[in-house]
Amino acid sequence: MSTFRRCVEIVCRGNGASGEVRAALEDDFHHFRVKANYHDGVLRQIEGEALRIPYTACAQAMDQVHLLLGMSITRIAHSVTRQTDPQHQCTHLLDLAGLAIASAARGTSERRYAIQVPQRVDERTRPTLERDGEQLLVWNVQGMSIKGPAPFVDIDLREGMARWALNHLPEELAEAALLLRRCTLISMGRMYDLDAQEHASSTGRCFSQQPQRAVHALRMKGSTWDFSAAQGRLCAGDQAWLAECGRPLPGPLPG
Numbered sequence: 614m615s616t617f618r619r620c621v622e623i624v625c626r627g628n629g630a631s632g633e634v635r636a637a638l639e640d641d642f643h644h645f646r647v648k649a650n651y652h653d654g655v656l657r658q659i660e661g662e663a664l665r666i667p668y669t670a671c672a673q674a675m676d677q678v679h680l681l682l683g684m685s686i687t688r689i690a691h692s693v694t695r696q697t698d699p700q701h702q703c704t705h706l707l708d709l710a711g712l713a714i715a716s717a718a719r720g721t722s723e724r725r726y727a728i729q730v731p732q733r734v735d736e737r738t739r740p741t742l743e744r745d746g747e748q749l750l751v752w753n754v755q756g757m758s759i760k761g762p763a764p765f766v767d768i769d770l771r772e773g774m775a776r777w778a779l780n781h782l783p784e785e786l787a788e789a790a791l792l793l794r795r796c797t798l799i800s801m802g803r804m805y806d807l808d809a810q811e812h813a814s815s816t817g818r819c820f821s822q823q824p825q826r827a828v829h830a831l832r833m834k835g836s837t838w839d840f841s842a843a844q845g846r847l848c849a850g851d852q853a854w855l856a857e858c859g860r861p862l863p864g865p866l867p868g
Contacts, residue, residue, distance in 0.1 A: 617800035620847035626859025670830035
């Protein structure tokens with residue numbers, strides 16, 4: 614039985630007001646990196662990098678993350694969705710940027726999330742999330758609803774969960790819950806032969822799926838990998854890059 618897996622690793626070198634943060638995300642369908650510099654609590658530089666993507670147009674979305682420049686760094690990862698329209702961003706790169714910025718604002722020097730979502734049986738699955746090596750969340754999911762444990766009972770994964778989590782949970786638990794929600798939803802992609810697609814669907818939900826772009830966003834065949842029995846390979850190729858965080862910049866920060 615296959616299991617969807619995602620790893621997010623974040624390294625920050627700063628004091629909560631000024632510094633550099635780097636973050637990597639890898640799962641069955643994606644592999645992205647984000648590097649950002651912030652000064653006096655303001656985002657001054659940010660770059661996205663696509664290492665493995667589902668559609669050709671996803672690479673063009675890397676520049677869209679520049680729309681976050683000038684925002685105040687905040688401890689709430691979801692705040693990036695107020696700075697820019699998520700439907701015109703790469704969903705997963707924007708999520709990663711939000712996680713990186715929140716870690717920088719908190720002054721968290723290192724953070725690692727490990728998520729797994731087993732294949733559904735009779736509409737049921739049991740997704741889990743580890744944070745920094747310790748299990749934080751385990752859900753019983755049926756269809757699009759979390760059935761337990763409390764306080765997540767009967768929370769819908771699609772409708773209103775972000776608002777509920779941000780209003781009812783401590784900030785770092787809300788962050789983890791929304792990350793696990795994202796993974797639980799996209800894990801369903803493993804139920805389909807995505808390489809049978811010619812191009813992205815015209816749903817308008819993200820950069821590549823915008824109607825004017827979807828037909829030109831060709832499927833990157835072979836881009837879905839299986840980490841069911843290879844969790845240790847996730848983000849393995851990012852370690853040297855992450856370790857470079859905080860090295861002196863070649864010049865002054867703009868602005």
